[in-house]
Structure formats: structure tokens, C-alpha cells
Amino acid sequence: MKIKLWADFIDGPLEASVNGDVLTINGEEIDLSGIPAGYRLPGSAVGNKFFVETDYIERIDGVLNFTLRLPVHWDSPEEFRNPAEPIIIDIQNGVVPFPDTSPPTPEVFEPTPLPEEPENGGFEPA
Template identity: 65%
Template sequence: MKIKLFPFLAHWPLEASVSGDVITINGEDIDLSGILDGFRLPGSAVDNKFFVETEYVERIGKTLQFTLRLPVHWDSPEEYRNPAGPIIVDARSGLVKLPNTSPVVVPVTELPYIREGKENGGLEQA
């Protein structure tokens, strides 16, 4: 399966795995084996919120191709919120390796504690 990922601002969890022509999304099995070579159907026909309704689910040769929503946060890494090009995952069997869209954690620098004292203008470092 070739899965194109469409960034979508949402707080949904997304886990997916593939076995043959079945993709399991958050525990829901979606059997796409009925799509024959050269045929396609709109994503809305799949009836799953992760499938992009305006994109097609199609089979080209033996490969199923479709677009899924990739949940991102407002502070997810820029390369996933606004990718320069399409993010495409080639999923063959097992767990689908999705990008980590967790918010970026900025390290916090601790400032030294300063206490009042008589020396050095009344301030000294602890």
C-alpha cells in the first residue's frame, strides 16, 4: 500500500497496520480487497474519518493507493504541518510507520537563584 498523508489539525490518535489488502486503523479493519486493478472509489465510500473524502482509493497493479489524514497539532514539527512535498508511506505488512507529530518540546533553561546579601551590592549568587 502507498499511503499519502494529509496534515490535519486534530487531537486524534492514529495507529495503523497492514495485512494483505486490509488496513487496520485504531482497531477497525478496513478490507480494500474488492478494489480491482485499474478501479477506484472515493475516500468517502470507505466511511472512516481518516480517509480523505475528496481523494480516491485505487489499485494500480497490485498496489493500493489512498490518502489518510495525519493528525497534527499547532505546535507539531513544521515538516509535518506544512510539508514541502507529499508525505508518502510505503506499507507492506505489519505496523505502518507513521511520522511522530508530537509537539516540539523546547528545552527550558533554568536561571540561577539570586538572594539578597550585604556584599556585592546586596546581591549574590546562591
């Protein structure tokens, strides 16, 4: 399978695995074995919110090709929200290695301790 990722501001985790022509998304099995070479099916026909409705699922040279929505947030890394090149995952079997689009952890700054002031307010005896 060749899975193209489309960044989208949608809620929910995206976990998927592939076993032959069966794609499992968040526990829902989607059997794509019925799509023969040279034919295509609109993404909307699958009925899963992660398939891009306006794109097609098609078999090209024996390989299923389709586009899935990749959940991103407004503060996800720019390389996932607006990639310079489409992100394509080529996988035959196993867990789909989606990129981690979670926002970066904010850097925590530790305050610099102030120097201790002497008890006499900094005055020196005469």
C-alpha cells in the same frame, strides 16, 4: 500499499497496521481487497474519518494507493504541518510507521543562582 499523508487538524490518535489488503485503523479493519486493478473508490465510501473523502482509493500496478489524514496540532513541527513534498509511506505488512507529529517539548531553563551576599552587606572593616 502506498499511503499518502494529508496534514489535518483532527483529534484522536492514528495507529494503523497492514495485513495484505486489510488496513486496520485504530482497531477498525478495512478490507480493500475488493478494489480491482484499474478501478477506484472515493475515500468517503470507506466511512472512516481518517480517509480523505475527496481523494480516491485505487489499485495501480497491483498496489493500493490512498490518502489518510495525519493528525497535527498548531504547534506540530512545520515539516509535518506543511511538508515541502508529500509524505508517502510504502508498506506491505506490519505497523504503519507514521511520523511523530507531537509538538516539541518546551525547553526548560534553570535559573542561575545569585551569588550569596555577605552578612555585613558587602562592607569591609576599616
